[in-house]
Amino acid sequence: MKRNYAGIEDKYADYKSAKVVLVPVPYDGTSTWQKGADKGPEAFLEASENMELYDIETNQLTYKIGINLQDPISENTSPEAMTKAVYEKIKSEIAAKKFVTMFGGEHSVSIGAIRAHFEAYDNLTVLQLDAHADLRPTYEGSKCNHACALHEASLNTNLIQVGIRSMDESELEYINMNKVYFGHKIHSNKDWMDRSIGQMTEDVYITIDLDCFDPGELPSTGTPEPGGMRFNVMMEYLKKVFTTKNVVGFDIVELCPNEVSKASDFLAAKLYYKMLSYKFDIK
Secondary structure: OOOOHHHOOHHHHOOOOOOEEEEEEOOOOOOOOOOOHHHHHHHHHHHHOOOOOOEOOOOEOHHHHOEEEOOOOOOOOOHHHHHHHHHHHHHHHHHOOOEEEEEEOOHHHHHHHHHHHHHHOOOEEEEEEOOEOOOOOOEOOEOOOHHHOOHHHHHHOEEEEEEEOEOOHHHHHOOOHHHEEEHHHHOOOOHHHHHHHHOOOOEEEEEEEHHHEOOOOOOOEOOOOOOOEOHHHHHHHHHHHHHHOEEEEEEEEOEOOOOOOOHHHHHHHHHHHHHHHHHOOOO
16 A cells, blocks of 8 residues: 555545655765664654644645655665656656655755756755755765765855854855855844845745754754754744745755654654645645
8 A cells, every 4th residue: 555645645645636746765875974864754754644734833734735755766876876866856746847845865865856956947046954064066986975965056056055053164165155144143133034035036945954953952863963943943934935935845854763762753744744834825
């Protein structure tokens, strides 16, 4: 029996009528510290199946837009082969007029998805919510490493980075200081929300590395960094982005599940559903 996202009824999971497709990418080929991000999509789906589907804030049953769960992308022979497989899959779903969402896996899975959206939209903004800059041109012999996840986007798109609090000195060459909102600066005021949104073009693709959250709130990620964002602040910001811009797709990556505590898995599930609730008004 085919699995449905969050256990929703078949009529809301049917591909033809669904507005949204969800593509799991359980890849963890280039991470350099804690392994386990390949288990992230399964943990996310399990948590989603145990989540209430009425969204209080938007007063709606968001799943009724139709959410189709795709088979996982299993290509893992190399980072380059994985990137190509993701790119081709996401490109085909964009062509099918679906709102494409993806759950990783480590952050290298985003390279192909961003590439596909860049080709589909003339003036694309990429909003990166992340603890790490991920701007290296290559790392450990590959351009498709998790440390390079946003390098291509920095060259091809209007890249805006929020929450950054860890980077290598070599990345200073590629970072745009006018469009990066460091973690230690965004805690003192909220002006950064409106300023960053003012720098966005109309079409926005969002990539969220879960280490953007403070590890006190989401510890289950491969490379946690202190000083991160809180869930309610993230939701306030994302709601502003969704209501003022045309979000064309998004991905969530770097859930590294802990067998003892499921809180991080549930946060990821809630985050995904809230983002869809902000995107679609079903009333």
